[in-house]
Amino acid sequence: GENVEQHPSTLSVQEGDSAVIKCTYSDSASNYFPWYKQELGKGPQLIIDIRSNVGEKKDQRIAVTLNKTAKHFSLHITETQPEDSAVYFCAASRGRDDKIIFGKGTRLHILP
Amino acid sequence: DGGITQSPKYLFRKEGQNVTLSCEQNLNHDAMYWYRQDPGQGLRLIYYSQIVNDFQKGDIAEGYSVSREKKESFPLTVTSAQKNPTAFYLCASSWRDLPLYFGPGTRLTVT
Numbered sequence: 001g002e003n004v005e006q007h008p009s010t011l012s013v014q015e016g017d018s019a020v021i022k023c024t025y026s027d028s029a030s031n032y033f034p035w036y037k038q039e040l041g042k043g044p045q046l047i048i049d050i051r052s053n054v055g056e057k058k059d060q061r062i063a064v065t066l067n068k069t070a071k072h073f074s075l076h077i078t079e080t081q082p083e084d085s086a087v088y089f090c091a092a093s094r095g096r097d098d099k100i101i102f103g104k105g106t107r108l109h110i111l112p
Numbered sequence: 113d114g115g116i117t118q119s120p121k122y123l124f125r126k127e128g129q130n131v132t133l134s135c136e137q138n139l140n141h142d143a144m145y146w147y148r149q150d151p152g153q154g155l156r157l158i159y160y161s162q163i164v165n166d167f168q169k170g171d172i173a174e175g176y177s178v179s180r181e182k183k184e185s186f187p188l189t190v191t192s193a194q195k196n197p198t199a200f201y202l203c204a205s206s207w208r209d210l211p212l213y214f215g216p217g218t219r220l221t222v223t
Contacts, residue, residue: 009152034211043116043202043214044155089154099170100212104154 002027004092006103014111019080021106023090024072030092033066033073034100038087047088048075077108085110115139116215118203123220125197133188133218135203142207144186148172149200149217158201161186190220197222 003026013019025033031052036044050057050064050073057064061080066073077084087107093100116137125131137144146158157170161180175194180186186205190197203215 036214041217041219043118043204043217046211046213049211096208099157099160102155104152 002030002092002094002099002101004090004101004103006090006106008106009104010107010109012109012111013080015080015082017080019075019077019084019108021075021088021090021108022072023074023092023103024070025092025101026071027092027094028068028071029094032093032095032100033064034091034093035062035064035075036089036091036102038089038105040086044089080110082110082112084108116203116205116213118201118215118218121216121218123218125220125222127222128192129222130189130191131197131220131222133190133201133203133220135186135188135215136184137186137203137205137215138184139205139213140183140207141205141213142183143205144180145204145206145212146170146176146178146186146188147202147204149202155202158188190222 006023034049037047038044048064061078063076087105089105090103091100119134143162145160147155156172158176159178161167177189200219202217204212206212
């Protein structure tokens, strides 16, 4: 089955700098890759997703890149702000009717 | 307001008691899911249901049971057979193709 590895487990960056979180997946049939942000004591919220027919997607300060050949995808947050501090999860799925497999999460700290 | 509601937010039980966690959605989503979250373990799938009156075991179904009698509702029962029930439980739903939308979670503490 699918396995998703996420790195690093903890990341600290200075406010205003960029943060990058990386994930690898094992199932070449996976075609959907979402990223979730979870604030303390709350449920995860979808922040961006990408499907395998594109290599990059941007939404304001957030971008995701996908390398299908290498089976890895990354989340990029630019101009980080204190409210970006949270746990971020990547995930992979083969799409409809298939389970979504999550990475173990990255705790992002934005330092003042 | 459309969304997923989970109640209660905090739940305390004595060991040996069964407890049922509520999950309701008004998003008209077909599929619903239960995940368990422990520190450093990410999100692990307990059960999921793609249509009413049908559900499948996830990766850690032992000690849990579910029902799906209505499209809007997918309650999870944590039985006394679950050896380590203390955790944060998340319900989610999706319509046809992804993405998954999560509820706010229920933190269960069993002593």
